[in-house]
Amino acid sequence: MQQNKELCRVEHISVSVPYVGKYYPAVHDLSFRMNVGDSVGLIGESGSGKSLTAQAIAGLLPEQVQRSSGHIYFDGIDLTQLTEEELRAYRGFDITMVFQDSATSLNPLLTIGYQMREVLLLHCREIQGKAAQEQHLIASLEEVGLDRPREVLQKYPHQLSGGQRQRVMLAMVMLPKPRLLLADEPTTALDLTTQQQILTLIRNLQQKHELTLLMISHNIQVVRSLCERTMVLYAGQIVESGPTNEVLTHPMHPYTLALLDSKPSFQRKGQTLEMVEGMVPPLDQRQVPCNFAPRCPFRTEVCDREIHEFHRGEHSVLCNYPRSGKAVSV
Amino acid sequence: MTLFLVSLLIFFVFQIIPGDPVLSRLGQEADPALEALLREELGLDQPPMRRYINWVVALSRGDLGTSIRFRMPVQELIGQRLPNTLALAIWSFMLILVISIPLGIWLAKHSRGPAGLLINGMTQLGIAIPSFWMAILLMLVFGVKLGWLPIHGYVPWRENPLGFIRSMILPGLAVSFSSIAIVVRYLRASLLDQMLQDYVRTARNKGLTENVILYRHVLRNAFLPVLTILGVILVNILTGSIVIESTFSIPGLGQLLQTAIRNRDLPLVQGITLYVSVVVTFGFLFVDLLSAKIDPRIRDKEEES
Amino acid sequence: MMTTQPPLIRLQDVLKTYAAPKTSLFDSPQRFIAVNHLDFEMQKGEVLGLIGESGCGKTTTARIIARLLKPDSGKIFLNGTDILPLDDYDFRPFRRQIQMIFQDPQQVLNPSLTIEQILMEPLIGFHILRNDKERREFIRLELPDVGLDNTYLPRYPHQLSGGQRQRVAILSALLVKPALLIADEVVSALDLSIQAQILNLLQTLREKHQLSMLFISHDLHVVSWLADRILVMYRGSLVEEATTEELLRNPIHPYTQSLLAAADLFEGNLPTEGIGWGVASDLCCPYAELCPQSTELCRSQRPPVQVLANGHRVACHCRQKGV
Ligand SMILES: Nc1ncnc2c1ncn2[C@@H]1O[C@H](COP(=O)(O)OP(=O)(O)OP(=O)(O)O)[C@@H](O)[C@H]1O
Ligand SMILES: Nc1ncnc2c1ncn2[C@@H]1O[C@H](COP(=O)(O)OP(=O)(O)OP(=O)(O)O)[C@@H](O)[C@H]1O
Ligand SMILES: [Mg+2]
Ligand SMILES: [Mg+2]
Numbered sequence: 004m005q006q007n008k009e010l011c012r013v014e015h016i017s018v019s020v021p022y023v024g025k026y027y028p029a030v031h032d033l034s035f036r037m038n039v040g041d042s043v044g045l046i047g048e049s050g051s052g053k054s055l056t057a058q059a060i061a062g063l064l065p066e067q068v069q070r071s072s073g074h075i076y077f078d079g080i081d082l083t084q085l086t087e088e089e090l091r092a093y094r095g096f097d098i099t100m101v102f103q104d105s106a107t108s109l110n111p112l113l114t115i116g117y118q119m120r121e122v123l124l125l126h127c128r129e130i131q132g133k134a135a136q137e138q139h140l141i142a143s144l145e146e147v148g149l150d151r152p153r154e155v156l157q158k159y160p161h162q163l164s165g166g167q168r169q170r171v172m173l174a175m176v177m178l179p180k181p182r183l184l185l186a187d188e189p190t191t192a193l194d195l196t197t198q199q200q201i202l203t204l205i206r207n208l209q210q211k212h213e214l215t216l217l218m219i220s221h222n223i224q225v226v227r228s229l230c231e232r233t234m235v236l237y238a239g240q241i242v243e244s245g246p247t248n249e250v251l252t253h254p255m256h257p258y259t260l261a262l263l264d265s266k267p268s269f270q271r272k273g274q275t276l277e278m279v280e281g282m283v284p285p286l287d288q289r290q291v292p293c294n295f296a297p298r299c300p301f302r303t304e305v306c307d308r309e310i311h312e313f314h315r316g317e318h319s320v321l322c323n324y325p326r327s328g329k330a331v332s333v
Numbered sequence: 334m335t336l337f338l339v340s341l342l343i344f345f346v347f348q349i350i351p352g353d354p355v356l357s358r359l360g361q362e363a364d365p366a367l368e369a370l371l372r373e374e375l376g377l378d379q380p381p382m383r384r385y386i387n388w389v390v391a392l393s394r395g396d397l398g399t400s401i402r403f404r405m406p407v408q409e410l411i412g413q414r415l416p417n418t419l420a421l422a423i424w425s426f427m428l429i430l431v432i433s434i435p436l437g438i439w440l441a442k443h444s445r446g447p448a449g450l451l452i453n454g455m456t457q458l459g460i461a462i463p464s465f466w467m468a469i470l471l472m473l474v475f476g477v478k479l480g481w482l483p484i485h486g487y488v489p490w491r492e493n494p495l496g497f498i499r500s501m502i503l504p505g506l507a508v509s510f511s512s513i514a515i516v517v518r519y520l521r522a523s524l525l526d527q528m529l530q531d532y533v534r535t536a537r538n539k540g541l542t543e544n545v546i547l548y549r550h551v552l553r554n555a556f557l558p559v560l561t562i563l564g565v566i567l568v569n570i571l572t573g574s575i576v577i578e579s580t581f582s583i584p585g586l587g588q589l590l591q592t593a594i595r596n597r598d599l600p601l602v603q604g605i606t607l608y609v610s611v612v613v614t615f616g617f618l619f620v621d622l623l624s625a626k627i628d629p630r631i632r633d634k635e636e637e638s
Numbered sequence: 639m640m641t642t643q644p645p646l647i648r649l650q651d652v653l654k655t656y657a658a659p660k661t662s663l664f665d666s667p668q669r670f671i672a673v674n675h676l677d678f679e680m681q682k683g684e685v686l687g688l689i690g691e692s693g694c695g696k697t698t699t700a701r702i703i704a705r706l707l708k709p710d711s712g713k714i715f716l717n718g719t720d721i722l723p724l725d726d727y728d729f730r731p732f733r734r735q736i737q738m739i740f741q742d743p744q745q746v747l748n749p750s751l752t753i754e755q756i757l758m759e760p761l762i763g764f765h766i767l768r769n770d771k772e773r774r775e776f777i778r779l780e781l782p783d784v785g786l787d788n789t790y791l792p793r794y795p796h797q798l799s800g801g802q803r804q805r806v807a808i809l810s811a812l813l814v815k816p817a818l819l820i821a822d823e824v825v826s827a828l829d830l831s832i833q834a835q836i837l838n839l840l841q842t843l844r845e846k847h848q849l850s851m852l853f854i855s856h857d858l859h860v861v862s863w864l865a866d867r868i869l870v871m872y873r874g875s876l877v878e879e880a881t882t883e884e885l886l887r888n889p890i891h892p893y894t895q896s897l898l899a900a901a902d903l904f905e906g907n908l909p910t911e912g913i914g915w916g917v918a919s920d921l922c923c924p925y926a927e928l929c930p931q932s933t934e935l936c937r938s939q940r941p942p943v944q945v946l947a948n949g950h951r952v953a954c955h956c957r958q959k960g961v
Contacts, residue, residue: 023792049785049801049832063534065796087543095540102538103800103827106742107531112553112628121549122539150693157659159629165741165823166692166856176538188800191826192741194691194856195900221801221829265834267863269886273841276834276863282782285789529796531744636657637708 010215011183012036016073018055027286030055031239042216044226047236048283053219054103057185061100062090096126099176100185105169109160116156119175126179143174146204148197166192180212187219202229227251235259238283238294245318255325257299398600407604418585424501425509425570433513437520459514468507468580504581508573512566519562523555560624567616571609644718646850648679652712654698672698674874683848687865695874696854697741700820704738734764737816741823743807747795753806754791760814783839784809785832801828820852858901870894873924880950890952892929931956
């Protein structure tokens with residue numbers, strides 16, 4: 004698919020979060036763009052700001068969290084200049100999001116059917132009549148591998164298993180065949196076979212309906228099989244980005260390298276797993292230029308003064324001493 | 334079960350309360366022979382346990398005994414007064430719902446504006462004001478100053494329905510005022526709390542309008558904690574009406590209870606208290622049923638056990 | 639080394655059903671079988687991996703063991719004591735021994751308490767350490783184990799990222815030093831590096847303190863790295879159980895084989911596309927509809943669990959006939 008029409012462009016956004024009375028940037032000066040039909044993976048340390056980034060694009064940041072600067076262009080329109088009312092026109096179909104906590108993201112007092120029908124009534128007006136709507140919902144639940152879909156529609160969220168709730172959320176946001184899908188860890192509770200089915204479903208949507216995807220996941224396999232491009236986030240900054248294959252098999256940033264090395268497997272049964280020593284610096288102790296420096300085995304005095312971006316083709320990395328890109332087997 | 338405990342409690346509490354109905358009837362210096370005769374007639378010469386059993390046995394037949402003061406069957410007395418008290422209670426309850434729900438929602442929406450803060454502060458005051466004080470205030474303003482509404486002089490429903498309604502407006506307001514304040518505050522806090530929940534974010538993500546989110550998604554959830562205090566509100570109304578009825582001279586159960594207590598009319602006091610307890614117990618039962626109706630999680634829990 | 643100690647936990651014929659919602663007005667009320675006559679036991683210090691597709695009853699099983707859910711029938715023994723008939727008061731001495739980390743930490747962390755208060759609660763509840771000052775110090779000492787630091791203590795759960803909340807939940811279960819840890823999908827919200835850290839921590843606790851774990855996960859790499867034995871569930875039933883080595887080398891049940899094939903852990907040539915729905919029932923093999931080897935027998939009778947060499951257990955008719 005050769006399309007280069009830009010759908011969404013994020014320019015220098017920063018997101019600040021409150022911590023003991025003051026605001027600190029949890030996402031710092033982030034920029035990237037997505038073309039129509041693109042699929043971009045976002046990986047990185049827990050707490051690095053992946054969810055906040057996605058929520059910022061969707062305009063759904065939590066109450067006390069602020070987007071302190073930057074612009075988000077969608078279809079050439081700057082979303083950050085719009086009022087809440089104007090933004091609503093984009094939600095659900097143009098931009099939609101799957102949230103990380105599927106358990107609390109559904110209303111506990113309403114049936115699954117009711118909550119899904121809401122989307123249908125709002126965005127799929129062409130489907131008329133109760134029976135047709137019902138059919139549509141059942142088909143969409145079957146697509147995400149849910150058994151006995153008719154019963155699922157009657158159930159309340161607490162009557163579903165973790166993975167079933169996650170799939171309901173996915174089915175719900177995909178009902179209107181959205182243009183931009185921001186998926187925050189949508190498959191954590193799914194077994195491999197079901198996961199495969201979901202990935203196939205997303206791929207179909209991409210091919211048939213030009214879905215653009217931002218996929219946040221800790222699951223390297225998922226990112227690898229779905230995303231053309233991958234970005235690695237560390238402490239609120241993109242430290243590495245490029246074609247998925249490049250980034251995941253020839254990582255250049257020391258963090259990415261260490262991250263991919265940590266994978267447990269049966270072959271290494273019981274052996275202590277590799278992990279990145281140390282911790283992400285707390286919000287109030289983040290340091291410029293390089294946040295990874297305190298944990299970095301390759302750090303020199305240069306790293307405390309300045310940081311350079313290094314490019315190799317489309318693959319870019321924010322590090323003074325990029326690794327040669329030795330192959331990692333994951 | 335609960336009702337059994339309640340009956341036990343009511344009976345013995347009133348046994349302990351000092352004061353002798355016979356003496357209060359005949360006067361302190363009564364003829365001892367007459368006194369003994371009356372005691373026997375009222376069954377007061379028997380030991381308490383025996384009397385309790387007699388009372389419960391009669392109760393199971395629907396017989397609450399005979400009032401000492403009025404020399405009439407207790408249930409007949411209650412039957413006469415009950416409609417007025419019920420009317421006042423239901424009227425107050427409606428006032429509470431009709432005023433506090435919209436007000437709570439409005440306050441939650443404008444929680445940050447100056448008007449919101451002002452009214453919120455006023456509700457604080459509303460909780461603190463005792464209902465009889467409120468009653469007097471209302472009487473002064475609407476009854477005496479403006480002369481819009483009667484301050485007392487109860488008008489029976491059968492004689493003049495309109496007059497009855499007019500005569501109930503002020504007492505209703507007085508009874509429900511503090512409850513309204515409580516419900517408003519509770520609902521507001523609960524709404525604000527629910528607005529921060531994840532499912533609200535999901536609803537926004539769908540593209541629903543804020544009003545739809547509020548009325549379809551948030552209100553139900555916010556109502557659950559409010560339901561739990563509704564039982565307390567019911568008690569609040571009933572106790573409030575006891576005071577208010579005499580202030581506005583409405584011939585209801587509250588007034589009757591006061592007379593009964595003043596005369597140490599044990600059967601009557603016990604009868605009324607039992608009645609009120611039954612109403613309160615059913616009130617709580619109703620609240621439980623309603624919670625289960627709204628919340629599927631509670632329904633499932635109940636089914637489990 | 640032979641011990642006559644009873645197993646740490648033993649499930650005997652545990653059954654759990656839920657009311658199925660009516661899909662039409664005329665349906666008679668039906669029960670959905672979530673856990674179908676499950677039997678298994680765990681020894682002290684052992685890690686049992688519980689795997690199976692989404693919705694197969696793993697969380698339900700875990701909640702039953704943690705006594706958060708009452709099974710319809712069956713028995714559960716903890717150190718030889720039948721814990722189901724105990725009332726809450728009699729159960730109290732056992733409460734501390736079983737800790738569960740939930741699949742969705744967001745749901746169980748009290749939103750109105752700070753992280754510090756959340757972590758203090760179990761310590762206070764079980765009277766661990768002498769006073770609050772010691773408890774606070776203890777918490778600060780343990781935080782780095784899960785990759786967090788003091789700066790998280792004054793925050794509220796909603797101010798953390800998904801993975802950070804998950805780690806708070808893990809720590810709060812570990813603080814009380816349980817004998818059995820039920821870990822429901824605890825590392826799936828964590829990046830590989832933090833995941834490695836947590837797994838290392840669990841491994842250390844197991845070696846040092848003989849911590850037993852019921853480890854539920856969809857990630858077969860993780861399970862096979864950590865678990866001594868693996869139990870495979872399908873539609874509420876046990877289909878196979880064996881030591882990790884045995885199960886990976888010699889999976890017998892067709893469902894297990896397809897699971898492993900999907901994860902590239904088994905090099906047989908089996909279709910990975912096997913989506914479809916089995917049934918939880920007493921009248922047939924739950925996997926009969928999908929099984930490439932199913933026979934008439936599979937569709938008419940539920941296969942009994944057979945014990946093979948090395949404690950390898952499997953519920954499959956084909957095996958019985960010696961196929
Ligand atoms: N509402 C909030 N208030 C204050 N701080 C917040 C809030 N939400 C997130 N944070 C902080 O911002 C940082 C980034 O959070 P974010 O949820 O984006 O992480 P993440 O990359 O999605 O991590 P995970 O993989 O664990 O979900 C974290 O350190 C978190 O503690
Ligand atoms: N309260 C309930 N009422 C009705 N059915 C329920 C209830 N809780 C769970 N179920 C059903 O029981 C089955 C087992 O659920 P359980 O949560 O144990 O699955 P699980 O194996 O943990 O799945 P997952 O991996 O998706 O978390 C599911 O099909 C679910 O729909
Ligand atoms: Mg996140
Ligand atoms: Mg589960």
